[in-house]
Amino acid sequence: MKKLAITLLLVLGSLTIQAQDLTWHTDMKKATEMSKKSKKPLLLFFTGSDWCGWCIRLQKEVLKTPDFAKWAKKNVILVELDFPRKTAQTPEIQKQNMELQQALGVRGYPTVWFVKPTTKDGKVNLEQLGSTGYVAGxxxxxxxxxDGILKQKK
Structure with missing residues (x-):
């Protein structure tokens, strides 16, 4: 019985570690460069990390799971665009996040946009692939x- 319990703890521990291996970028310029090189779209997660209950729930139920980690590594470059109430941010990050929120018409949290960056005349444009939020299940x-959003635009 002890061996079973130890094995179960090791398996669950390794799954948690896999989910924590994800890199969430906060710098859009860097994430855009990575997206262009890898040819993967950006997943833009608009959140209120320290106050939004639905955002915290989406994190817990989806974004911090091994299934999501496996999918994300294969399909997208992750970007967190946070609007915290208690956590300090640099003015540059605040400005970047507000501009993206306005450009994509984000009106509530959590909102997840899938976008493909393209460059035209030296300016980066974000092709909107689709958006979602919290989904039960x-x-x-x-x-x-x-997957449905990403497959539509391939």
Whole structure:
């Protein structure tokens, strides 16, 4: 019985570590460069990380799961655009996040936009592929919706 319990703890621990391996970028310029090189779209996660209950729930139920980690590494470059109330941010990050919020018409949190950056005349444009938010049903339901958005634009 002890061996079973230890094995179960090791397996669950390794799954948690996989989910924590994800890199969430906060600098759009860097994330855009990575997106262009990898030919993967950007997943823009608009959140109120320290106050938005639905954002915290989306993180817990989907974005911090091993299923999401596996999917994200294969399909997207992750960008967190946070609008915290208690956590300090640099003025540059605040400005960047507000501009993106306005450009994409984000009116509530959580909102997740999938975009493809393109450059025209030296200016980066974001081709909107689609958006989503919190989806009940855990990671499988959320990932099915995300796959649907990404497949439409291929």
């Amino acid at each position: 855990g990671p499988n339901a959320w990932l099915a919706g995300a």
